[in-house]
Amino acid sequence: MKVKVINLDNKKAGDIELSDEVFGLAPRADLLQRMVKYQLAARQAGTHKTKDVSEVSGTNAKPFNQKGTGRARQGQKRAPHQRTGGVAHGPVVRSHATDLPKKVRKLALKNALSAKQAEGKLVIVDELKAAEAKTKVMAGKFEALGWKSALIIDGSETDANFALSARNIPLVDVLPEKGANVYDILRRDTLVLTKSAVESLEARLK
Known part of the structure; x- marks a missing residue:
């Protein structure tokens, strides 16, 4: 499919052909849900x-004799039902990460890109x-472009001045192509890709 390319001044800068294999899929909510759940689980610290x-x-x-006191028998002061005792079946340090096949993760990213294109x-x-x-x-350029909530994905390297200019703007995230992920794509309203990012994503996902 052919899509218009613009510049930061909101002027047309040509056209680009997007791969239907990456940007033209019918979005599947079940895959997107599985991928978001996978990402959020992996982010949990698990330090409780x-x-x-x-x-x-x-x-x-x-604490006292087994018999003869008229009180309920006790074995130790550290038992869970005692004051200052240990916690029974409490949380332990662990990883919350789950497994998800690489093919499913790859397909979910394609679905997220296709969903933004379809919308x-x-x-x-x-x-x-x-x-x-x-x-x-x-911020003035973004306002003129209508990017109030946007994820911006550049190629392998992001221009230092652009990254510094955009990093303090609310609801705007800037990532290199290798950082593209389903959760960040879905949590922002607009997805902005450079031509180099499109080339890298298509090479990575085909």
Whole structure:
């Protein structure tokens, strides 16, 4: 499919042919949901922890005799039902990451790109460069382009001045092509790709 290419001044800068294999799929919500769940699970720190009976401080001695006191029998002061005792079946340090086949992850990224194209929220620009790092100037350009919530993906390397100019603008993320992922694509309204990013993504996903 042929798509218009623009520049940062919102002027036409030619056309580009997008691969139907990457940008023309019928979006599948089930794949996107699985991929987002996979990404968010991998991001969880899993550092939650409580102390069990063997870890809390305290004596291991029996607090009083088994019989003859009229009280309920007790084995130790560190038991879970005792004050300052250990926690029974509490959380432990672990990884929340799940497995997802590489083919499914690849197909999910294609679906995310295709979904943006189908919704008319995919924008192709010729290049992303700035003469100087000025956030106010870049914010004005984005406002003129209508990029209120956007993920901007460049080629293998992002122009330093452009990255500095855009990094403090709310709801705007800038990533290199290798950082393109389903979650970030879906969480922003507009997806902006450079021509070099399109070439790299098509080479990576075909």
